[in-house]
Amino acid sequence: MLKKLLANVGEYKRQSLLTPLFTMGEVLLDVIMPLIMASLIDQGIEKSDAGTIIRYGILLFVxxxxxxxxxxxxxxxxxIASAGFAKNLRHNLFEKIQSFSFLNIDRFSSSSLITRMxxxxxxxxxxxxxxxxxxxxxxLILIFSLFMAFHINRELSIIYVFIVPMLGIGLGxxxxxxxxxxxxxxxxxxxLNNVVQENLQGIRVVKSYIREEHEEEKFSDVSQTVFNHFTKAQRIVAFNMPVMQIAIYTxxxxxxxxxxxxxxxxSSLTTGELVSMFNYTMQILMSLMMMSMTFVQLMIARTSAERITEVLDEESDLKNQVxxxxxxxxxxxxxxxxxxSYKDDMDKLVLENIDLSIKPGEVIGIVGGTGSSKSSLVQLIPRLYDVTHGSVKVGGHDVREYDLETLRDQVxxxxxxxxxxxxxxxENLRWGDADASEEEVVHAATIAQADPFIQEFPKKYDTMISEGGNNVSGGQKQRLTIARALLKKPKILILDDSTSAVDTKTDRAIREGLKKEIPGTTTFIISQRISSIxxxxxxxxxxxxxxxGVGTHEELLANNQIYQEVNDSQQKGFGEHESE
Incomplete structure (x- = not known):
């Protein structure tokens, strides 16, 4: 664990090595100064020797x-060293998370990953x-100060033999x-982070259901737990000072x-030596207190280190072959x-015995009830998950044979x-193609039926999208994401219920645009609306x-009960709506 963490020091090794050297120089001077003070008192002040006082005074000042x-x-x-170390560690953690598959991410909660980073x-x-x-x-202060104290007077330094262990036990x-x-x-x-994250992501739901008080209570409960543990810990740590003061005053x-x-x-001890003993006493005891506080921080950091190492040690279950x-x-x-199976368990399958063959350029509709694993099926194509059994082939090759970036660039x-x-x-649309020209961006937006509403914005395509796209409607967001996908010019396009927030007229226009503009692209359309597929x-x-069942709209209406029921329920709902 330690070796893995220290590898993140990287280019900050020089500062990491210089710090102890500078600290050693500081410690040596801190230990020498009480001796100079003793000489100033014994040879200068007590003998009223102004020259000696000035000489030692200048030396002390220097x-x-x-x-x-x-x-x-x-x-x-x-x-610099610690901030750089943290920067590298945070970067490597983020980079590691980017390599995770959905299955890896499922092993950690989002809030936990945020806390770790x-x-x-x-x-x-x-x-x-x-x-x-x-x-x-x-x-170093402890060792050198004890050495100097014993050098000055062994009899007086015996006090430390009793006080230091007692202080050490107390701090321990x-x-x-x-x-x-x-x-x-x-x-x-x-x-706590999970509560905050859920609340902010679902703030519209919270407000629409007037659940602000409930969310505040939930947050307050967790926050109070943090407060209780932290204050109790700090009350215990607060004993550091009284224990320290007792040791110092004793x-x-x-x-x-x-x-x-x-x-x-x-006359075996001079006044100056007594003063220096007081100084060494303070240095010895303060060094012990600082070490105790450091050990507390190290113990806290140990758990943090273990949590971070868990992420760094996590290996993505999706890897490129040789x-x-x-x-x-x-x-x-x-x-x-x-x-x-999401748990890689043949006894807990969400998809079972799927056999399909789809030709290039085909448009495939997928329908089914909630929990029928429609999304799970299409997520196997770009290898967001790996199959538990069997194989998924794209372009005649098992998806596991492809370079991941190559595969996902085409899906x-x-x-x-x-x-x-x-x-x-x-900028959002160019996620599909960073080098897309303005004409290509506008063309993709036009196919996705996004251009008309974009033109209504004062700044048009330069309109700023707020975090999460909260300043555009659900239907506008879906059309923008379709345009973004089209800029990839993929060989396979998957629309996972991605027109659910647009009206049927716009939905039809999008499908007609896709059929006309990308006839060679294999398209999967998951939808609850029969009209969309x-x-x-x-x-x-x-x-x-x-x-x-598998077939055309007419074939399924003729021989598939589930499809008939879905179609009938939607036709009935449509008819009732029209008669109102």
Whole structure:
């Protein structure tokens, strides 16, 4: 895990190595300065030697400036190294997620992936900065200060032998009890992000059903859980300061008492040395406290590191074979004894024994009830999922033989709830072809019946689309996504209930435009409306993941009960609507 994470340091190795070096320079000067202070007091102030006072004073000032310089440089390189490390880690996480199949993404919730890329990466960034700076500085300060204290006076330094272990035990207990609570906090962040994400994505539904209070309560419950765990953890961590103060004051009192006796009775300790002992006491105890806080952060970061490593270790179940095919000959599609399960379990199939042969340029309609796995069927063509059993062939070759990018570049999929991205209409349409000319963009929009409403916007094709396409209607969004797919000039076009939000007249115009402009493209049209598929070359009726019938509109009306029932119900509904 550690090796995989450190690989993300990348080009920031130099700053990562310089930080401990600068920190070591700062520590050495911090340890030397109390000795200079002792000499200034003993040889200058007590002897009223102005020259010595000035000489040691200048030396002390120079050391302080140099230490400040080392500290500033160390802080700067630590910030650059940790921020760069986090940048690379976040980039590699995002890149990894982009390679995931739908099945991989299903293993992680969207909110969890967001938390891992934000909160968890930030935790690791903070921990990394502490490791290369604080975790170098604190142990060095502790070791060198103890060494100097024993060098000054061994008898007085025995105090540390008793106080330091007691302080270490106290801080260790604080970490032990606080750590599980911090873990619960970060695990709850996933739930919190999920609530926020669901609310924002479904804000129109929330408002239309007047469920704002319910959503607020749901958010408040999760937020309160975070608050409870976090405040409880912080209450425990707050004991750091009292424990620290007890240790400091105990040391100060004992050193003052025993030090005064050594100065007065045995003269084995000077006033300056006593002052330096006070300084070393502060350095020793403060270094222990800083280490305890660092260990708390490291424990928090450990869970974050494990969560991030889970994503980095996740291997996409969709991989290219050795020497994959880089050209799709045509748009023919063949399903051979296809079975499919989202859980890769033959006992939980959503598609079963599918056998189909579709010629290039055919228009195939697909109809079936909710849960009949219509979308699952077409998602196997661009290899968004892999079959559990059997094979899907495109252009005469198993889809698993193709380079993924090559295959998907020749298969355009338009979903019912397809997404538009922030940017202009032109920028969104050019997702289909980044190099498309303005004429090609307008032509694709015209075929998709999007050009008329685009022309009504003041800025036309330069109109900005807000996040998710929320400033256009559902029907407008569907027409734009169809135009985007057409710019790909695919060999296979899949319209997955993608005209459900447009009227029947516009739907017919889109289908006529597709038939005229892309006659050689194999087209799959999934629809609940018989009128949208009745002109198809063939229509597939799905029922509970199985093929119930295949034929033309007339053939299915004559011999397929499910198709008859769907058609009759729609004709009846249409007739009732007309009579009103």
């Amino acid at each position: 050391c302080a400036i140099i230490a400040l310089g080392f500290g500033t440089l160390g802080g700067r390189t630590a910030a 934000t909160t968890d990466v930030t935790n690791i960034q903070n921990a990394y900065q502490m490791i290369i700076r604080i975790l170098v500085r604190s142990p 207990l604080i970490i032990h009890f606080a750590y599980p609570l911090f873990m619960k906090v970060f695990q709850t962040y996933d739930r 040391c100060m009192l004992l050193i003052s008492w025993l030090g005064a006796e050594l100065i007065v009775e045995t 020497d994959p095919l880089t050209e799709v000959p045509d748009g023919s599609v063949v399903f051979e004894d296809v079975c499919f 355009a999929v338009v979903l019912q709830n397809n997404v538009l991205f922030s940017g202009t209409i032109t 009745q002109d198809s070359d063939r229509i597939i009726v799905l029922d509970d993941g199985k093929i119930n």
